Amino acid sequence: MDDYCDDEYYSGIDEYDNDDFQKNETLLSQNELYQEFLDRLEKIKDKIGEQSQVVLNILIFFNFEVQNIYEQLLLSNDSEKLKVQLKEQGIYNVSNVHFHQNMICSICLENETQGFSLDCNHKFCKNCWNQMIEVQFISQIPLVRCLQDQCYERLPHSFLEQYPKYKQIIIKRFMQHDDIITWCPGLNCENVFKCLTFTNSIKCPCGVKFCSKCREEKHHPIPCDILKKVLEYQQSNEYWAILHASKCPQCGRLIQRTEGCFHLKCLCGQHFCFKCSGPWEKDHQSSFYTCPYMNTNKNPSKYALQLKNELQSINNNIKIIEQSIQELKQKIKKVKLDPLIEQSEKIIQLLKTSKSFLYYKFYLMENKDVQIYEQTFHQFQEELNDFVKIIEGKKLEVEDNEYSKDRTIIEFINFNNSEKKILSNLKIKKKQIKKYIVETLIM
Known part of the structure; x- marks a missing residue:
């Protein structure tokens, strides 16, 4: 493993080496995945004591939530009553074609x-x-x-099995509620894995690292529930409203500003500032187009806008590097690109790590003191951006030497000691941030 592999998960589970990967995570083909489903079907069949077709009907009825099936049909005092209702709906019928x-x-x-x-x-x-x-x-x-x-x-199930689409649907529904089966969230990647134990980082052959539990891109050491909370908030109407509107401090009504100064008047009669959502104080009147509190108040719109802008910047940097390397691979013939590709891949992984750090920063803004974390994270972001510029500079250096007729063509791109030191510092800061996250999680 290189110097930039990931540290221990906050729960104490280490990342797996190559041998462990073979033991713990298995990449499944579509046929193997379907066989996993059939094997699981047999186990449920043995517990419930019904034919395979009936068990499958029950699974579909309960949306493949196996634990709920056991509780309702085997453990509940009303299980017999439920069976009668299911029989009335044909769940226990086994028909022939x-x-x-x-x-x-x-x-x-x-x-x-x-x-x-x-x-x-x-x-x-x-x-x-x-x-x-x-x-x-x-x-x-x-x-x-x-x-x-x-x-x-x-x-019957035996008849529908002739349709590949049927198998795909069954597999998809089955995977949603199975902790052992997980899949890669990479764009256009259909790889599915079987995991014997939880791991915070599976490296898919497509290059994406992801969490086996929540199936999101790797977010170590941030717990899945915190990541889920922030991601769901990003997709909510509340997030959209906060980005485009300001909340009245008296009645809570959201008001969207289309033009003009920051001074708003709500229907309830309250005068307030669009930027900080606070009452329109005397301090505001020094300028109707600036707010003296926008950088100090715990203003939700401020945090939401920061999250949006910083996340967009990180995604843009990842896209820039990926496109640059792809372009070089296609048109560069004389210069060896291995060192540049290697360093580019490292910085892309660090940029992806910074996304999870950013989500935690937003979580802290809403819940805890963020100042210490924000300072370290800001330095981490600045050095990341510096190295993105270095990568872009190296790309231009490659192109200049590839097409130059007056200069000696270089064989490969070197990274000097100062440039390598930036990567070394990024590694140190990454560990510091992870350590801080772990400490705040257990406080």
């Missing part, structure tokens, strides 16, 4: 056609059945009931 020649379809009324029915003997042509199957699969629903109104018979 019966094929017919020269039949009349009960829907399209096509005569002398081929089709099939279930044990209910409601006959429909293949075309009508296939249309219903397609509609269900588009809706990500892995069951197809009889086309007759109010009939609860359904196509």
Whole structure:
């Protein structure tokens, strides 16, 4: 492992080396993944004591939440009552498919056609059945009931297995509630892993490192629940409103400013400042276009805007480096790019780490004292940005030497001691920030 591999998780679990990867995390093919599902189905079948088709019907009914099934059907005092209700809905029916020649379809009324029915003997042509199957699969629903109104018979699992889309839906629904199965969140990556124990960092062959529990890009040492809270807030209407509006300090009404100065008047009569959401004090009147409190008040709009801008800056830097390296790989022939690619990959990983640090900074702003953390994180960000500029400079150096006719062509790009020292300092600061996070989590 290089010097920039990750430290211990706050719970004390170490990152796995290559041998451990083989033991703990297994990359599954689609066939292996489906077999995992079938194996799990057999275990549930043994506990419930029903046929595979009935167990699958129950899984679908309970949205594949296995623990809930055990509690409701095996442990609850009302389990018998629930079974009666499930039987009324056809959950315990095990139907067979019966094929017919020269039949009349009960829907399209096509005569002398081929089709099939279930044990209910409601006959429909293949075309009508296939249309219903397609509609269900588009809706990500892995069951197809009889086309007759109010009939609860359904196509058996053994019949639907012939459709690849059915298997994909079953696998997807199954994975959502299985702690052992996890998948890579990388863009357009479909890799799925089986994990024997929790690990904070799985490195996918696509290059993305992610958490096996929440399936988000690696956020060590920040707990999944804190990351989830911030990410959900980013997607909420409240976040949008805070970015584009200001809350009245008297009635709480959100008011959006389209133009003009910061002095707002709410419908309730309260005069307040758009920037700090505080009452319009005498200090504000020195300038209607600046706010003396915007950098000191715990103003939610200030923090939300910082999160938005800083996250956008980090993502832009990652994109710039990735695009630069991709461009160089395509057009550079004379200069060896290995050192530049290696350092670029390191800085990209550090930029991704800074995203999780940024999420924790936002969490601290809402919950605890942030000053010490913010200072260290700010220094970390500044040095990251400095090294991004170094990478861009090296890219230009490569291009200049590649096409220069007057100068000697260099074979590879060197990083001098001062540039290497920046990376070394980034590593130290990364450890300091992680240490601070761990300490604040256990306080």
